[in-house]
Amino acid sequence: MKYDVVVIGAGIVGLTSAYHIKKNNPDVAIAVVDRAPTYGQGNTAKSAAGFRDVFTSDVNFKLSNGSISFYREIQETVGRDIGLKFSGYMFLMNRGDRRIEKLKELSRKTRISFIDASDLREIDYLSLVPDAESAGIMGLREIDSAVLARNCGIIDPVLLCKYYYDECMALGVEFIFNFDARDLELEPVNRLDFPGEPFIWQDKRIRIIKSGSREIEAETFILATDVWTTALLDLTGIDSHVRPKKRQVFQVGGDKIPEMVFDDSFTGEGICPFTILPRDGIYLRPAPLEKSFWVGVADDIGRDFSLSEDPQPEIPFYDMNLLQVIRSYFPAFSRTKMTSGWAGYYSYNTIDKAPYIFRTLNLLIATGTSGSGILKGDGIGRTVEAVYSGRSSVKLHNGLEFDPAMLGVKGRNVEPEEIIL
Numbered sequence: 386m387k388y389d390v391v392v393i394g395a396g397i398v399g400l401t402s403a404y405h406i407k408k409n410n411p412d413v414a415i416a417v418v419d420r421a422p423t424y425g426q427g428n429t430a431k432s433a434a435g436f437r438d439v440f441t442s443d444v445n446f447k448l449s450n451g452s453i454s455f456y457r458e459i460q461e462t463v464g465r466d467i468g469l470k471f472s473g474y475m476f477l478m479n480r481g482d483r484r485i486e487k488l489k490e491l492s493r494k495t496r497i498s499f500i501d502a503s504d505l506r507e508i509d510y511l512s513l514v515p516d517a518e519s520a521g522i523m524g525l526r527e528i529d530s531a532v533l534a535r536n537c538g539i540i541d542p543v544l545l546c547k548y549y550y551d552e553c554m555a556l557g558v559e560f561i562f563n564f565d566a567r568d569l570e571l572e573p574v575n576r577l578d579f580p581g582e583p584f585i586w587q588d589k590r591i592r593i594i595k596s597g598s599r600e601i602e603a604e605t606f607i608l609a610t611d612v613w614t615t616a617l618l619d620l621t622g623i624d625s626h627v628r629p630k631k632r633q634v635f636q637v638g639g640d641k642i643p644e645m646v647f648d649d650s651f652t653g654e655g656i657c658p659f660t661i662l663p664r665d666g667i668y669l670r671p672a673p674l675e676k677s678f679w680v681g682v683a684d685d686i687g688r689d690f691s692l693s694e695d696p697q698p699e700i701p702f703y704d705m706n707l708l709q710v711i712r713s714y715f716p717a718f719s720r721t722k723m724t725s726g727w728a729g730y731y732s733y734n735t736i737d738k739a740p741y742i743f744r745t746l747n748l749l750i751a752t753g754t755s756g757s758g759i760l761k762g763d764g765i766g767r768t769v770e771a772v773y774s775g776r777s778s779v780k781l782h783n784g785l786e787f788d789p790a791m792l793g794v795k796g797r798n799v800e801p802e803e804i805i806l
């Protein structure tokens with residue numbers, strides 16, 4: 386089997402990359418391979434499935450705002466339901482939170498409104514002042530204001546992936562599942578047939594990928610393999626520049642929870658906003674189908690960089706870390722039950738928390754989504770296409786542009802992101 390382009394990984398990044406490359410280069414023969422039996426089974430399936438364009442770094446804002454613009458078109462103009470609900474993100478803030486200034490700046494570019502304490506007091510299930518014991522032990526402080534970002538909400542990643550998969554199929558992209566690519570082997574571009582090739586002075590490339598006895602040859606390989614990129618690249622000596630961190634989502638239900646989930650008063654979308662607590666970025670994501678909240682956090686210090694194939698949610702982590710804080714602000718959580726949970730990984734760019742998209746040899750690497758690969762998925766696919774086609778500008782669906790070299794390794798120029806959830 387021989388192709389012009391083989392995309393390894395059929396998550397959101399692989400699907401959007403294949404779609405934009407094929408759409409802009411119809412004559413290019415493309416296959417997408419994945420070790421899973423179908424598309425969208427990796428971290429894309431594990432996400433909290435929120436979307437936002439509230440990012441402090443300019444390129445993260447552009448990628449997310451451009452992707453949301455395209456997702457809105459898919460749902461509202463094309464008429465394909467991808468579960469997009471503009472139910473907002475609400476950041477609950479302590480006095481003096483330094484993100485407020487950044488968000489005020491951002492409010493010139495996207496829809497953000499500011500809510501003061503007097504309005505927050507109207508929310509009967511929210512306690513602005515944690516009890517003295519919680520305040521003392523956990524260092525919790527009074528909520529003083531909130532920021533409601535409106536070009537944000539929730540999405541269904543399964544339906545989103547299905548959209549790109551169907552579009553890829555219609556354009557003639559091939560899919561090969563149950564293909565576990567192993568050990569990328571460097572070969573000389575011009576073979577001399579001497580033992581020990583490739584020598585240091587020979588140009589090198591990857592010619593084939595193998596899975597058991599199956600081999601696939603390509604001119605260009607695109608690694609859309611998220612946290613598994615490092616292992617795939619290890620033999621080649623090429624650095625992926627990303628580190629994995631386990632991330633968990635806990636589903637929580639209870640008597641008062643549906644009333645909170647279906648609180649329509651913020652955006653009129655029928656559900657409450659994706660709500661971020663002032664402490665450590667703990668979030669409550671409304672899950673209307675389950676009449677529950679999905680609860681999560683991007684914990685940092687103390688969370689190691691290990692990677693396992695079947696990560697499990699840690700119930701004591703929920704009980705001792707998340708629940709304690711949440712119920713101090715939302716007392717109804719004292720009478721809730723955690724009904725299920727799951728875990729996956731963020732592939733972190735540990736420096737600036739924006740994706741890495743770069744070319745080396747005949748490999749194009751797209752990883753480091755740092756916890757927001759779905760909401761930036763379309764923009765990442767467009768960037769991969771621009772790098773593949775050798776263009777010095779990416780045009781996003783919202784019309785914003787940037788130089789894709791910004792997201793590379795050598796020409797990188799991204800300010801560190803301050804809002805990671």
Ligand SMILES: Cc1cc2nc3c(=O)[nH]c(=O)nc-3n(C[C@H](O)[C@H](O)[C@H](O)COP(=O)(O)OP(=O)(O)OC[C@H]3O[C@@H](n4cnc5c(N)ncnc54)[C@H](O)[C@@H]3O)c2cc1C
Binds near residue numbers: 396
């Ligand atoms: C708990 C949690 C919550 C999250 N919440 C959000 C959120 O609210 N919003 C958001 O935008 N993002 C969120 N994310 C992040 C988001 O899920 C990722 O950024 C995104 O899914 C990355 O997409 P991907 O295509 O790069 O990776 P993946 O979906 O992991 O796809 C990579 C694919 O590569 C395949 N693969 C790997 N190695 C090989 C190999 N050797 N051979 C063949 N195939 C291979 C895998 O099977 C997989 O299908 C969350 C993630 C987690 C874990």
